[in-house]
Amino acid sequence: xxxxxxxxxxxxxxxxxxxxxxxxxxxxxxxxxxxxxxxxxxxxxxxxxxxxxxxxxxxxxxxxxxxxxxxxxxxxxxxxxxxxxxxxxxxxxxxxxxxxxxxxxxxxx
Amino acid sequence: xxxxxxxxxxxxxxxxxxxxxxxxxxxxxxxxxxxxxxxxxxxxxxxxxxxxxxxxxxxxxxxxxxxxxxxxxxxxxxxxxxxxxxxxxxxxxxxxxxxxxxxxxxxxxxxxxx
Numbered sequence: 001x002x003x004x005x006x007x008x009x010x011x012x013x014x015x016x017x018x019x020x021x022x023x024x025x026x027x028x029x030x031x032x033x034x035x036x037x038x039x040x041x042x043x044x045x046x047x048x049x050x051x052x053x054x055x056x057x058x059x060x061x062x063x064x065x066x067x068x069x070x071x072x073x074x075x076x077x078x079x080x081x082x083x084x085x086x087x088x089x090x091x092x093x094x095x096x097x098x099x100x101x102x103x104x105x106x107x108x109x
Numbered sequence: 110x111x112x113x114x115x116x117x118x119x120x121x122x123x124x125x126x127x128x129x130x131x132x133x134x135x136x137x138x139x140x141x142x143x144x145x146x147x148x149x150x151x152x153x154x155x156x157x158x159x160x161x162x163x164x165x166x167x168x169x170x171x172x173x174x175x176x177x178x179x180x181x182x183x184x185x186x187x188x189x190x191x192x193x194x195x196x197x198x199x200x201x202x203x204x205x206x207x208x209x210x211x212x213x214x215x216x217x218x219x220x221x222x223x
Contacts, residue, residue, distance in 0.1 A: 033211075041216075042111065042199060042214035042215060042216050042217055043152065043199070043201075043212075043214045044111070044214065045211040045212065045213070048211070087151065087152065091210075096142075096154050096157060096165040096167055097142075097154060097212070098154075099151050099152045099153075099154065100151065101150070101151040102151045102152075
């Protein structure tokens, strides 16, 4: 079957660095995306990796290893506003995104 | 503001009823996706339309149907509603330029079935 695994919850301290992992098992692979969703809000796009390596966008970075079917989202200099759920998603053959169940990031002062 | 609009914002109805949710994509986007998100759950992909045609189908119940109109807005119809259908329903749109596309989500419609 097709699945994406990510931790259900991660806790970190304000100002610290946190990594949210995502492993996937899909019938096809055309890229790994990350989305952020605040409570009660809509998901918003953060990053996309199609090739192996690290993509950096400000305080957020995303990494992909296609040989390991693994990726992660790295958040640096954590701020309270980063408290949210983070979803990884894989674009499979066809056109739909397969979504992980989401990781709730709790940030403590 | 993503540029995707959804109406209504909230909907309260009774079991057995039928409702229609509406979505207008960002200007220029040809693809519309529908998702269901139950409380504290992940996103369940329901269905995708591209330029008026159904492109991909996910875990959409037979009681649910959708369509995309010539002006590219889309409607999701939910019928014979059950308590378990209570959820946030998101619409997203994308320009669909291949597999690198970003999906832009609307604010969602919160459906409560009593």
